[in-house]
Amino acid sequence: MEEAYMARPKVPLLSVDRIADAALELVDSGQPFGVNALARRLGVTPSSLYNHVDGRDGIIELMRGRFSREAAGGAQATGGEWHEIVADTMRAQRRMYAAHPNLVPLIVGKTITDPYVIASYDHLATTLVDAGFPEDEVLGVIALLDAFAIGFGLDLASPHDVWQPEGETQTLGRLIADAPHGDERSDRAFDLGLDLLIESLRARLARLSAPPAPVVE
Secondary structure (H helix, E strand, O other): OOOOOOOOOOOOOOOHHHHHHHHHHHHHOOOOOOHHHHHHHHOOOHHHHOOOOOHHHHHHHHHHHHHHHHHHOOOOOOOOOHHHHHHHHHHHHHHHHHHOHHHHHHHOOOOOOOHHHHHHHHHHHHHHHHHOOOHHHHHHHHHHHHHHHHHHHHHHOOOOOOOOOOOOOOOHHHHHHHOOOHHHHHHHHHHHHHHHHHHHHHHHHHHHHOOOOOOOO
């Protein structure tokens, strides 16, 4: 009696990691993102994806978690002063957004649920509260930091020459001619912006921590 062998599947079995990799590749390619498009890229049916992820939103969160881990090297900073943690977070997020700029419109329109990303925000919020920032301001500070990181992430992915005046300018043209270009320009602008941001937060924290002025009768 001949032994029966099961045929090896032509398509590798799906996994969360494989779905995340293919989804990021699809988004990075600039092609329209959707469950059907991702299924075609993977060579499977859309229904197969639903066995692993919770639809389009679930895939977006899967990508958010994946590229957040990549940018942070898979580890979350746990030590250091509050301004060091803020700076490390901004640098990691900038790398993240610069590596996948096409993903930004997708994730900013989606509520954050990924456990790793939530834990990162929780650590940042705890750091700011422990540093002395008022609890009713911390979410606002985090929103400010998010906007900063997104902006400079996209700036790093911007063209080599950001400005190209066609005619004479009073000041801009001279500044462009004397300034660095490409990644060096973006790096310098990011470092300057980060210094200004942390200095303003430090100054605000000092004002909030200062004892009230004596009342003069």
